[in-house]
Amino acid sequence: MATLSLDKVSKRFGETEVLHGIDLEIADQEFVVFVGPSGCGKSTLLRLIAGLEPISGGTLRVNDADMTRVPPARRDIAMVFQSYALYPHMDVYENMAFGVRILGLTKDEIDGRVHEAARMLQLEPLLKRKPRELSGGQRQRVAIGRAITRKPKVFLLDEPLSNLDAALRSQVRLEIARLHREIGGTMIYVTHDQIEAMTLADKIVVMNEGRIEQVGSPRELYETPANAFVGTFIGSPKMTLVTARREGRRFSLSDGGAIEADAPADAKGDVMLGMRPDALTLTRDRTAEGFEAETVYTEYLGNEAYAYVRLADGTMAAVAVPPNEDYGPDEPVRVQARSGMLHFFDPESGRRLRHGSLADERGDFNRVEQARR
Amino acid sequence: MTAVDASRNAAARERSGLGVFTQDALLQIFLIANTFIMLFPILVMVLNGFKTNAEIFSSPFALPNFQNLSNFEAIATGTSFVRYLFNSVLVTGLSIGFILILGTMAAYAIARYAFRGSGLLLLFFIAGLTVPLKLAIIPLFILMRDLGLLDTQFSLICVYTAMGLPSTVFIMTGFIRTLPRDLEDAARMDGASEFKIMRSVILPLARPAMVIAAIQNLVPIWNDFFFPLVFIQTESLKTLPQGLTTFMGEYNTNWGVLFAGLTLAAAPITLVYIVLSRQFINGMTSGAVK
Ligand SMILES: Nc1ncnc2c1ncn2[C@@H]1O[C@H](COP(=O)(O)OP(=O)(O)OP(=O)(O)O)[C@@H](O)[C@H]1O
Numbered sequence: 001m002a003t004l005s006l007d008k009v010s011k012r013f014g015e016t017e018v019l020h021g022i023d024l025e026i027a028d029q030e031f032v033v034f035v036g037p038s039g040c041g042k043s044t045l046l047r048l049i050a051g052l053e054p055i056s057g058g059t060l061r062v063n064d065a066d067m068t069r070v071p072p073a074r075r076d077i078a079m080v081f082q083s084y085a086l087y088p089h090m091d092v093y094e095n096m097a098f099g100v101r102i103l104g105l106t107k108d109e110i111d112g113r114v115h116e117a118a119r120m121l122q123l124e125p126l127l128k129r130k131p132r133e134l135s136g137g138q139r140q141r142v143a144i145g146r147a148i149t150r151k152p153k154v155f156l157l158d159e160p161l162s163n164l165d166a167a168l169r170s171q172v173r174l175e176i177a178r179l180h181r182e183i184g185g186t187m188i189y190v191t192h193d194q195i196e197a198m199t200l201a202d203k204i205v206v207m208n209e210g211r212i213e214q215v216g217s218p219r220e221l222y223e224t225p226a227n228a229f230v231g232t233f234i235g236s237p238k239m240t241l242v243t244a245r246r247e248g249r250r251f252s253l254s255d256g257g258a259i260e261a262d263a264p265a266d267a268k269g270d271v272m273l274g275m276r277p278d279a280l281t282l283t284r285d286r287t288a289e290g291f292e293a294e295t296v297y298t299e300y301l302g303n304e305a306y307a308y309v310r311l312a313d314g315t316m317a318a319v320a321v322p323p324n325e326d327y328g329p330d331e332p333v334r335v336q337a338r339s340g341m342l343h344f345f346d347p348e349s350g351r352r353l354r355h356g357s358l359a360d361e362r363g364d365f366n367r368v369e370q371a372r373r
Numbered sequence: 374m375t376a377v378d379a380s381r382n383a384a385a386r387e388r389s390g391l392g393v394f395t396q397d398a399l400l401q402i403f404l405i406a407n408t409f410i411m412l413f414p415i416l417v418m419v420l421n422g423f424k425t426n427a428e429i430f431s432s433p434f435a436l437p438n439f440q441n442l443s444n445f446e447a448i449a450t451g452t453s454f455v456r457y458l459f460n461s462v463l464v465t466g467l468s469i470g471f472i473l474i475l476g477t478m479a480a481y482a483i484a485r486y487a488f489r490g491s492g493l494l495l496l497f498f499i500a501g502l503t504v505p506l507k508l509a510i511i512p513l514f515i516l517m518r519d520l521g522l523l524d525t526q527f528s529l530i531c532v533y534t535a536m537g538l539p540s541t542v543f544i545m546t547g548f549i550r551t552l553p554r555d556l557e558d559a560a561r562m563d564g565a566s567e568f569k570i571m572r573s574v575i576l577p578l579a580r581p582a583m584v585i586a587a588i589q590n591l592v593p594i595w596n597d598f599f600f601p602l603v604f605i606q607t608e609s610l611k612t613l614p615q616g617l618t619t620f621m622g623e624y625n626t627n628w629g630v631l632f633a634g635l636t637l638a639a640a641p642i643t644l645v646y647i648v649l650s651r652q653f654i655n656g657m658t659s660g661a662v663k
Pocket residue numbers: 013018036037038039040041042043044045192
């Protein structure tokens with residue numbers, strides 16, 4: 001049982017503030033994933049929660065108990081490091097038993113816990129090996145095993161899979177999901193990998209430059225990004241952003257054609273359009289309505305294909321195309337939008353503009369405000 | 374690869390092989406010669422330990438009769454050799470112990486905790502490397518006298534510890550800085566206290582560096598003649614190098630007994646040295662912290 005609550009948590013290293021007032025609520029048993037570009041402060045936030053770095057401002061509560069100044073040993077939190085950080089001079093058994101020993105359990109209990117974890121992670125044949133005699137995936141499992149033997153309230157994982165190859169990564173990813181179901185516990189997981197974030201998370205926290213941009217389920221983030229940053233950060237290939245001039249239902253690029261779309265009520269004058277690859281279609285018919293563009297290259301992935309085109313204002317846009325259609329380079333084309341699949345952002349602030357009725361808008365707006373706060 | 378390529382490569386390999394061979398051979402010859410030069414005096418010392426005075430003067434380099442253990446018997450029964458040996462082991466052992474404990478603790482603090490003046494502290498220790506302690510013998514003597522430590526083994530231990538700390542702190546700080554910080558953080562998350570981290574994580578990993586520090590302090594301390602000569606008067610407190618001089622009489626010296634004594638004095642330190650070097654090499658090859 002553990003809920004976490006961060007209230008205006010900030011972190012300074014000397015003069016530079018790297019986290020600016022983070023507010024975040026994490027429910028019991030929740031699987032939360034932090035994503036964000038490199039250097040945005042994900043690891044730092046995790047280390048603050050762990051207690052490995054002192055918090056410069058704000059409060060951290062675990063189960064309503066103030067943990068802001070409590071040393072890591074008494075927070076009942078376990079952490080899995082990107083570098084695994086296994087003790088090189090101890091064998092697998094000792095690595096996993098180290099923390100439990102400190103809890104002061106009896107020999108039998110220690111033995112029971114280590115074997116339970118080893119069985120769960122299929123480490124039983126390896127208990128007598130030293131870390132250097134293990135493969136990357138095995139080391140990773142030992143690192144996870146070391147975290148679970150202490151039965152902590154909260155697990156922190158900092159890019160735990162980034163040193164593994166692709167095949168192993170998806171396998172260990174599944175194991176982590178299974179572990180979370182089996183042992184429960186609140187998990188906070190840092191990753192660069194969108195697939196990990198989307199598949200594992202109950203809740204994704206998108207961070208940028210020491211701030212939280214949006215908190216929400218994978219679906220919410222993908223379908224209703226709160227701003228242009230989240231829109232481009234979640235989803236692959238990336239969402240294309242162009243600033244277009246609005247005239248009724250028409251959105252036009254200067255000298256670059258126009259598309260038609262249902263626009264949100266508060267979109268005025270210039271609007272930033274967010275276009276995911278699957279919201280766009282290509283046609284070779286140069287008389288058709290749409291943005292004028294030239295193909296640059298296509299990415300063929302078997303079951304899907306993406307054409308990259310250059311719009312009149314120089315923006316590169318990714319467009320999902322049927323895999324059986326071939327586009328050569330430098331073909332003049334028209335880009336059209338599927339109705340209802342575009343995102344609209346304020347060109348200045350990047351904030352999402354809303355569809356639909358005024359009441360809906362208010363509701364949406366409040367949710368987003370809450371997430372931002 | 375084409376045939377031409379292959380033959381050209383083979384030729385190149387042969388040429389460089391020959392070069393490497395002559396280079397290797399020269400190196401080997403040099404090393405063997407060096408070994409011989411180093412070992413020869415030691416060999417003479419050991420051999421002459423089995424000879425009488427007369428034999429030593431008539432044929433210093435000849436092989437002795439190894440059954441003749443009278444010199445060793447004389448040492449065991451007629452001198453305080455065993456007492457000196459015990460004193461040397463005590464002083465050297467305690468000094469090395471203090472050097473390693475204090476040096477490692479200081480190095481850990483300097484390497485890992487950010488505190489005001491940590492850089493200055495390291496400089497202070499390193500400055501100790503530049504001061505030859507023997508130059509300070511008179512103030513040291515006065516200090517020991519005022520502290521009432523003259524003519525105790527503790528005076529030696531203090532001086533040796535002070536002598537060994539600078540290089541040890543220097544070596545250990547450098548080494549501990551190379552250990553990944555994540556290991557300590559992991560131990561912290563496992564609930565370990567700072568002392569437990571030091572003892573269970575840092576110390577075992579720092580062992581190769583501690584062995585280096587021990588090796589490089591061991592021989593000078595064991596062999597030191599100067600400080601015992603100045604500080605120690607009591608016969609029963611003397612260390613080996615100092616004690617062995619009593620074997621040299623003013624008018625006649627029993628060289629056989631002296632050589633036997635030297636052999637016995639050098640034996641333990643040589644053994645320890647060999648064991649430690651092996652430890653050290655093991656540590657180097659199996660280190661692989663990542
Ligand atoms: N000990 C430190 N001293 C000074 N600045 C630091 C320190 N640790 C981190 N920073 C700074 O804090 C910012 C956030 O770093 P952090 O490691 O949290 O990023 P991250 O989001 O985990 O990045 P990545 O995805 O590359 O791991 C960076 O700008 C970094 O330079």
